[in-house]
Amino acid sequence: DIQMTQSPSTLSASVGDRVTITCRASQSISSWLAWYQQKPGKAPKLLIYQASILESGVPSRFSGSGSGTEFTLTITSLQPDDSATYSCQQYSSYSLTFGGGTKVEIK
Amino acid sequence: EVQLLESGGGLLQPGGSLRLSCAASGFTFNIYAMTWVRQAPGRGLEWVSVISGSAGKTNYADSVKGRFTISRDDSKNTVYLQMNNLKAEDTAVYYCARDQYFYSHWGQGTLVTVSS
Numbered sequence: 001d002i003q004m005t006q007s008p009s010t011l012s013a014s015v016g017d018r019v020t021i022t023c024r025a026s027q028s029i030s031s032w033l034a035w036y037q038q039k040p041g042k043a044p045k046l047l048i049y050q051a052s053i054l055e056s057g058v059p060s061r062f063s064g065s066g067s068g069t070e071f072t073l074t075i076t077s078l079q080p081d082d083s084a085t086y087s088c089q090q091y092s093s094y095s096l097t098f099g100g101g102t103k104v105e106i107k
Numbered sequence: 108e109v110q111l112l113e114s115g116g117g118l119l120q121p122g123g124s125l126r127l128s129c130a131a132s133g134f135t136f137n138i139y140a141m142t143w144v145r146q147a148p149g150r151g152l153e154w155v156s157v158i159s160g161s162a163g164k165t166n167y168a169d170s171v172k173g174r175f176t177i178s179r180d181d182s183k184n185t186v187y188l189q190m191n192n193l194k195a196e197d198t199a200v201y202y203c204a205r206d207q208y209f210y211s212h213w214g215q216g217t218l219v220t221v222s223s
Binding site: 001032034036038042043044045046049055087089091094095096097098099100101 | 151152153154157166168169202207208209210211213214215216
């Protein structure tokens, strides 16, 4: 199986900060990567697919980049509502896998 | 509006069996693949199984292969997950999601607890 490693596991930032989360794949997955936001007790919400395509309705402060084995999710101006756990997911292989998640806290 | 509603979770002992259901509405069910994803308490998301639209081709995570069976009834717009020989490590919230590769629509989840 392809392993997905996220870093950091937790980050704390202030409102208005630029935040970057990294996701690394154990082998190349081209651009077959999605990002999700999840709040406690809720289902995940799709933010980005194919590494950089913003899902309809997702604020433009979210963006994704990367290809191959290294990917980033960037929040350009952190808002209070962005407090959540963010997970990447590869869909390159027949057995899909998720990263362990990055918890974003607001200072 | 797309809606997915899981049911069937509960508390059971190791070795037991359970069938989860996910009732779908708001879209043409039979043309979409459906997926089960789970999340153990305090842990990350884990893909479990997928079934393709109509043709019903299936695939499973190694952790559940041989114990779980995914199926669908297009006449009822429902996807199922039959879980046999349950283990403590199967304890999780189980979500159904629409599509095969990435998921824009999810249910609210149903909790399965395996404990003696």
